[in-house]
Amino acid sequence: VGKSHGIKKTIARIENFDYINLSQSIGVDTLINKKIIAADNIFKFVRRGNVSSVANLHGTDAEIIEFIVKRGSKITKKPLNQLNFPNLSKIAGVIRDGNPIIPFGDFQLQENDQTIVFSLTESIKKIEEFFQ
Known part of the structure; x- marks a missing residue:
């Protein structure tokens, strides 16, 4: 209408x-939907790592998670192509110092980078280990 x-x-x-x-x-x-909003906020607090937001992709077994990279976390130790990051997951975007970046293989994350990760639910625990 x-x-x-x-x-x-x-x-x-x-x-x-x-x-x-x-x-x-x-x-x-x-x-x-208030149930979905509540669930997303609960997921944000139960996920490990420095999670700033979580969104479930309706009708799929996938999530979009925004992590803030912590000092000394495993994800900062090597370029992306040298990490054993789960195949069913992708770091789709990074914001560093206010600038958007699409990361490729030799890109290395730094403390305070905001990262957007797309992942199937089955890989989330392994991803969280990289951001702790």
């Missing part, structure tokens, strides 16, 4: 997960 009145972005709060696919077909841009 909102889009027919010129609203550029629509947001809907849902309780029933069955409505997720329906909402996409009727033009809702963003969905909010």
Whole structure:
């Protein structure tokens, strides 16, 4: 209804997960579910490493995790291509000193880098070890 009145972005709060696919077909841009928000915040606190945010990818067995690299963590010891990082995981982006970086094989993470990691759930524990 909102889009027919010129609203550029629509947001809907849902309780029933069955409505997720329906909402996409009727033009809702963003969905909010308080259970998902609560779960993501809980995951942030139970994950090991310096996690600043967690997002589960609905309908998949995957997560997006933002880690802040700590001093002396295993992930800072070698370039990415020399680490035994799980195959089912990818460091997709880094923010260093406010500058976005897409890391490649010879890139080496440093303390305070913000990293975005995409991973299947089965690899998360191993990833957390790199960031401790």
